[in-house]
Amino acid sequence: DVKVTQSSRYLVKRTGEKVFLECVQDMDHENMFWYRQDPGLGLRLIYFSYDVKMKEKGDIPEGYSVSREKKERFSLILESASTNQTSMYLCASGRNSYNSPLHFGNGTRLTVT
Amino acid sequence: AQSVAQPEDQVNVAEGNPLTVKCTYSVSGNPYLFWYVQYPNRGLQFLLKYITGDNLVKGSYGFEAEFNKSQTSFHLKKPSALVSDSALYFCAVRDGTKGNEKLTFGTGTRLTIIP
Numbered sequence: 090d091v092k093v094t095q096s097s098r099y100l101v102k103r104t105g106e107k108v109f110l111e112c113v114q115d116m117d118h119e120n121m122f123w124y125r126q127d128p129g130l131g132l133r134l135i136y137f138s139y140d141v142k143m144k145e146k147g148d149i150p151e152g153y154s155v156s157r158e159k160k161e162r163f164s165l166i167l168e169s170a171s172t173n174q175t176s177m178y179l180c181a182s183g184r185n186s187y188n189s190p191l192h193f194g195n196g197t198r199l200t201v202t
Numbered sequence: 203a204q205s206v207a208q209p210e211d212q213v214n215v216a217e218g219n220p221l222t223v224k225c226t227y228s229v230s231g232n233p234y235l236f237w238y239v240q241y242p243n244r245g246l247q248f249l250l251k252y253i254t255g256d257n258l259v260k261g262s263y264g265f266e267a268e269f270n271k272s273q274t275s276f277h278l279k280k281p282s283a284l285v286s287d288s289a290l291y292f293c294a295v296r297d298g299t300k301g302n303e304k305l306t307f308g309t310g311t312r313l314t315i316i317p
Contacts, residue, residue, distance in 0.1 A: 093245070098243075122305075129211075130309060131292065131307045131308055131309035131310050132246075132292065132307040133307075134304060134306075137304070147304070179245055179246070181245075181246075187298055188234055188251065190236055190238075190248035190251060191246075192248070193246040193247070194245050195243070195244050195245045196243075196244070196245050
C-alpha cells in the first residue's frame, strides 16, 4: 500500500513564526500536492509539484511556499504564520497520469495563536 | 475553469436503506471523476473513479457511482447503508485536457447512518 506520511498530527505555533510541514511518500510518485481543508470550503490546493525542484501555484498560494529537493519529500512552509492559516493541511501524492487517484496523508492540524 | 458541486452538506440515512450522495461537475474537456471518503482524524481515501466506458462504476466497500453526461452528474450510491459508512465524502473532477493535472474537490457531504 502507498504510504504518505506527514510528520506532525497536531502543531501549535505563534503568529509570526516560520512553520515547516513535512510530507514523505514511499511509492516513487512523480506528483505531490498540498491542500488545506476548512469546514464548508472543502479542499483547496495550495501548491503542487511534478518533479524534483519543480513547483506550481495552486488556487491559494499566498502566504505559503514549498520545497521539493528529493522526489519522496515535499515541504510546505509558512514564512510568517498568521491566525487565518489555522487549518487542517493535507499532503497527497500520485502518479503522473490523468486517471490515477491521489493518496493522502492523515493530515496536520495547525493552530496559529 | 473546472468545478464540483455537492449540494447537500449533510445526508442522513437509516441503516439498511439505500443511500445517494449527489455530485455535479463542470469541465471544458473530458471529465475524470473521483469519489473519496474521509473518516474522523484521517486523510482522504480513494473510493472509485470514472474515466471512460461503462457509466456505472463500482468501488470499495460496496459503493458505486453513476456517470450521467447529459446531467453532468456523478452521484455516489450504495444499496444498503451500514453504520460504518458514516463519514465525510468528497467528489472531485479533473479535466482530461492534456496539461491540466489539477484535481478540484467539492465542499464535501457528511453522511450519517442512523442505526
